[in-house]
Amino acid sequence: MTGLKSFPLDLSSQLTAISTQCSECGACVKSCAFLKHYGTPSAITRNHDFTQVSFLAMAYECSLCGLCTAVCPEKLEPSRLFLTLRRIFVAAGHFDPSVYRTILGYEHRGRSRLFAYQGLPADCDTVFFPGCNLPGSRMATTLHLYEKLRSIIPALGVVLNCCSKPSHDLGRQDHFEAVFGELRHTLQGQGVRRVLVACPNCYTIFHQYGEGLSVQTIYEYFAVEPGTVPFPSAWGAISVHDPCAMRNSEGIQQAVRKLLSAFGLEQVEMKHQGPRTLCCGEGGMVSTVRPAFAERWVKLRRKESGGRRLVTYCAGCCGFLGKTMPTVHLADLLCQPEAVRLDKIPVTRPPLTYLQRLRLKRRLQQLLR
Ligand code: SF4
Ligand code: SF4
Structure with missing residues (x-):
């Protein structure tokens, strides 16, 4: 494995913050198997030379869940450090896409002409963006959500596409910014101003990178006037x-x-x-x-x-x-x-999820003809 000539500035400041401010209180270690294995963030910065690419790879064992950041009394951000390490690993040319070919193939197909779709009625400035997983696993529910939302917003459009969160989280930042930037640009160019999402990952991406677009979850949207169907x-x-x-x-x-x-x-x-x-x-x-x-x-x-x-x-x-x-x-x-x-919700499993996404696209095309 080769070494990196120097630390990128962002990494240097994060390492300095953790090595000087982490008191090793252990709050972040309690629930996290990754930190239990490698030690407190301070110990990690002490024991690993991140100029060596071999040490960077450990960042792919962190779930990027952010619990460590949420519980840290010193307001440190270990989860951000591990994402930065992933980005540096990719930038150094050591990322092997074949290791993640299933998820990267999934993301790629989500953006492809076969699976992607935009149905934008006249005067549409708001779209429903259901993401990839919900349409594949729950085609009927996704269609129902669109119809339910459209009964309230008559000019509601729909966009089937992938927000590219997998690439983002794998540290493929340049690739992510290129493909998500293109999606954002296309939507804005067609007059879209608001995106309603069902997936928390899509929410995070639009919230963080969707400059010029407002994003809201359907849960906030429906919470304003929830239907009441009491359960036994x-x-x-x-x-x-x-x-x-x-x-x-x-x-x-x-x-x-x-x-x-x-x-x-x-x-x-x-x-x-x-x-x-x-x-x-x-x-x-x-x-x-x-x-x-x-x-x-x-x-x-x-x-x-x-x-x-x-x-x-x-x-x-x-x-x-x-x-x-x-x-x-x-x-x-x-x-x-x-x-x-009645515990009778049909949930589709891969690879049939791809078929369901094509069926959904067909149904939406018919609806928006
Ligand atoms: S972000 Fe990583 S280090 Fe932090 S709690 Fe989650 S898995 Fe552990
Ligand atoms: S919670 Fe913060 S201060 Fe405590 S060990 Fe983790 S990073 Fe260090």
């Missing part, structure tokens, strides 16, 4: 799993709880929720290189759920947690409450 008490109490991409979005967390209250569901908060929520295990694509670290998050979440059903608002979290515990997507609850009540 037999369903029992539920707990909300906040996706880590939403840990700093208190308004969205509250909107979700408001919607669940409107459904008559009793909610029990878990120890890690809101700003201190846990990763579902899927974050940072860690399971590709360190499945044991990803599994550790799932185990913690299962323990905290105490056997209760989880409700979340991210299709990725729903899929990852749903492998080992009952997990419901709030979008299904909003669109198909009866099916959810």
